[in-house]
Amino acid sequence: MKLNFEHLQSAHCENGVTRSLLKNIGINQITEPLAFGIGSGLFYVYIPLLKINNGPVIAFRPMPGLIFKRTCNALEIPVVRQKFSSKQKAEAFLNDCLNGGHPVGCQVGVYYLTYFPKEYRFHFNAHNLIVYGKEDDNYLISDPVMEKTTSLSTYELERVRFAKGTLSPKGQIYYPQTGALITENQIKKAIVSGIKKNVREMLNIPFPFVGVKGIRYTGNKIKQWRDKLGLKQAGLYLAQLVRMQEEIGTGGGGFRYIYAAFLQEAYTYHPIDELLEISKMFTESGDLWRTAAVQAAGIYKGRLGSQEDFNTMGNYLIEIADIEYKAFTALKNIKWQ
Secondary structure (H helix, E strand, O other): OEOOOOOOOOOOHHHHHHHHHHHHOOOOOOOHHHHHHHOOOOOOEEEEEEEEOOEEEEEOOOOOOHHHHHHHHHOOOOEEEEOOOOHHHHHHHHHHHHHOOOOEEEEEOOOOOOOOOHHHOOOOOOEEEEEEEEEOOEEEEEOOOOOOOEEEEHHHHHHHHOOOOOOOOOOOEEEEOOOOOOOHHHHHHHHHHHHHHHHHHHHOOOOOOEHHHHHHHHHHHHHHHHHHHOHHHHHHHHHHHHHHHHHOOOOOHHHHHHHHHHHHHHHHHOOOHHHHHHHHHHHHHHHHHHHHHHHHHHHHOOOOOOHHHHHHHHHHHHHHHHHHHHHHHHHHOOOOO
């Protein structure tokens, strides 16, 4: 049982799953940047009281599945989405989907993904992939961050679909139902709604550790980590930041580059010059996120370690917050036609 499915490599897993599943039902206009932007994919939260892999929870994306859900909702595409308490029911539902001709998105943990390089496997349960068939005891896998398709045995797929810990997937499965072709007007409206939601989430959530405020909050905290935590623990915290930023989901610089590309594509639907200028701001922010990652790596690998090095790292995030505040404020003030 192998469905007619085209594997497409992407920069980010859930963007790629969204684009590929929509393309599979005949919706070809949605690129990865459009999926990311319509799905309001930019986010930031720093929660020091919660720990994952012995470091604070730092997230550069909304909850798993939200990009897919928001994109489909904005385009008025009905979706099927389900979680399970029973592994047997989860497997049966997956098989029913495949027998019905539906490739499906699955949320999984990466620690037991056998085709991932070992250095990329750790306890992180917000990865997304597509199952598009089954041959003997192997499920056929299209993982958007991989160059080629692969496969997982029934046991291996069950293991990652029911990974334990923070954001446990609970067998989550989803796919878009076949619908009518999407019009240009629908895409135009979806772009505006996606931008407005992202503006609210990055500017208006009233907590200091969320959105643009959260980036600035983290920058100020980093300046205190060396004295408060000690050099070793502070280095581990920075390693956590870089892992979540660059190794899982391209969260820091990568997301900003994708969002910059989204605004450029949005310009083809809404020829408003400000969109191109704001796109440049997000590219600038992406460059700074990458620079900050290099600084953080120097600290946790022991090449750097003075208080001034921590101050420099914190100031990078504060500068990023300033740029993104200006960018989202500019988006907020656009007069949509």
